[in-house]
Amino acid sequence: MTSHTSRLVVIGGGNMGSALVGGLVQSGWDPSTITVVEIDAAKCAQLEKDLGVRTSNVVVAAEGALIAVKPGDVVGVCEQVAATGTPRVLSIAAGISVATLQQAVGSTVVAVRAMPNTPALVKEGVTAICGSSACTEEDYAWAESLLSAVGLVVRVPELQMDAVTAVAGSGPAYIFLMAEALLAAAIAEGLPHDVADALVRQLFRGSGILLADSSDSPATLREKVTSPNGTTAAGLAVFEESKLREIVHNVVKAAAARSAEMGK
Ligand SMILES: NC(=O)c1ccc[n+]([C@@H]2O[C@H](COP(=O)([O-])OP(=O)(O)OC[C@H]3O[C@@H](n4cnc5c(N)ncnc54)[C@H](OP(=O)(O)O)[C@@H]3O)[C@@H](O)[C@H]2O)c1
Numbered sequence: 001m002t003s004h005t006s007r008l009v010v011i012g013g014g015n016m017g018s019a020l021v022g023g024l025v026q027s028g029w030d031p032s033t034i035t036v037v038e039i040d041a042a043k044c045a046q047l048e049k050d051l052g053v054r055t056s057n058v059v060v061a062a063e064g065a066l067i068a069v070k071p072g073d074v075v076g077v078c079e080q081v082a083a084t085g086t087p088r089v090l091s092i093a094a095g096i097s098v099a100t101l102q103q104a105v106g107s108t109v110v111a112v113r114a115m116p117n118t119p120a121l122v123k124e125g126v127t128a129i130c131g132s133s134a135c136t137e138e139d140y141a142w143a144e145s146l147l148s149a150v151g152l153v154v155r156v157p158e159l160q161m162d163a164v165t166a167v168a169g170s171g172p173a174y175i176f177l178m179a180e181a182l183l184a185a186a187i188a189e190g191l192p193h194d195v196a197d198a199l200v201r202q203l204f205r206g207s208g209i210l211l212a213d214s215s216d217s218p219a220t221l222r223e224k225v226t227s228p229n230g231t232t233a234a235g236l237a238v239f240e241e242s243k244l245r246e247i248v249h250n251v252v253k254a255a256a257a258r259s260a261e262m263g264k
Contacts, residue, residue, distance in 0.1 A: 006035040006054065008146070009062035009086065011077050013038035013047050013055070016092055017068030019121045023149030025051050026123075035060055064088040064142060071096050078104035078111075090143045092116050092127075094165065095263040098158055102132045110134050112143040115161060116150070117168050125151030128164040162263070166255035174251065179204055 008024070010017050013036045025031050031052035037059050038044050044055035059065075059077065061084035067077055071093040081089055082105040089105050090112045101111035112135060116127040127147045131139060140155065147153045156164055179200050186196035214221060226232040 006060065006062040007033035008064055008066060009035045009037060009060055009081070010066045010068060011037040011059060011081070012068035012070075012073075013040070013043045014068065015118075016116060016120065017066070018043075018047060018051075020066060020068065020092075020116075020146065020150055021047065021051055021053055023120070023123050024146065025053070027149045029149075035062065059084060062086050064090065064146075066146060067091040067093065069093070075100065075104045082106050082109050088112070088139060088142060090114060090129075090146060094169065095259060097263055098130060098132045102134070107134075110136075110139045112139060113158070113161070114143065114147060115164050115169050116147065118172050120150035123150050126168050127151065127153050128156045128161065128168065129153060130156055130158040130161060162256040162259040163252070165259040166252045169259075170255045174248075175204065 007029075010021055013021070017036065017038075021034060021036060024034065032054065034051075035054040035056055036044070036047050037056050038047070039057055041057070044057070047053055048055055059080040063086070065081045065086045065088065067074055067081070067089060069077055074091055074093045074096045078089060078091070078101055086109065088110050089101065091101050092114045094115065096113065098111055098113045101113060105111050110132070112129055112131040114127050114129045116125050119125045120127070125147075127150070129140070129143050129147065131143070144153045182203070183196050183200045186199060187193060191199070211218060211221060216224070222236075226236060
């Protein structure tokens with residue numbers, strides 16, 4: 001428990017909240033300036049032990065608040081944060097609009113909405129942020145300084161948040177499904193499970209780093225692996241015949257539509 005004014009209060013010490021706090025501490029934040037508000041006493045003890053942060057079971061005042069509870073708990077938590085006089089709120093809850101956040105915190109608090117993804121757990125996330133019209137450059141810079149501790153941050157208009165959610169929020173699952181399918185195919189083609197598993201994990205790591213670090217487009221990188229009439233060309237032809245591009249577009253469309261529906 002603490003009553004001093006922290007630099008940052010993080011409400012919700014679950015997967016995302018702890019990953020963000022871990023990233024901030026690793027990037028040089030003094031852990032004693034961070035208070036994590038969490039209702040689970042065991043999680044509090046773990047966070048204090050692992051990261052050296054303060055913990056509390058009630059919302060405390062801070063220079064800014066990061067809200068990392070489930071979407072259904074966000075409005076109530078926003079109201080509690082506003083009551084402490086904390087001037088800025090950053091919510092990472094899926095589907096909770098800036099207008100809803102702003103309404104819950106009132107006109108004296110600035111609200112920013114963010115959509116991170118699970119690679120934030122290994123500090124390789126990508127987070128899109130958007131704010132209300134009251135949001136200044138300083139408010140955006142504050143939000144970016146927090147979220148950049150766990151990966152890349154991009155600013156988007158809120159209208160694009162459903163598409164961001166469909167591509168980057170849900171995206172890790174698309175990649176993991178592809179890894180699952182490749183693993184099953186490798187085993188079906190006669191590879192032992194441990195070899196297939198090592199091949200697939202390193203394939204995604206290596207290709208991901210190559211793509212992220214290269215100035216080439218994904219299409220150019222693909223072409224560089226594909227000799228005419230070679231093995232890759234034979235494999236890729238099956239994807240094209242099966243209309244993979246159309247399938248991927250439909251996948252993203254369905255996820256974006258669901259995101260829009262959940263935000264209502
Ligand atoms: N995980 C993702 O991939 C992802 C991606 C983008 C956005 N998000 C968003 O991130 C948020 C957190 O997700 P998560 O996966 O980290 O969830 P999580 O692991 O369940 O973490 C939420 C934590 O907040 C605690 N909590 C709930 N109400 C509270 C309150 N009033 N005061 C203090 N603590 C409270 C929960 O405790 P109990 O468990 O005891 O309820 C839990 O420890 C969600 O809004 C989600 O939409 C997640």
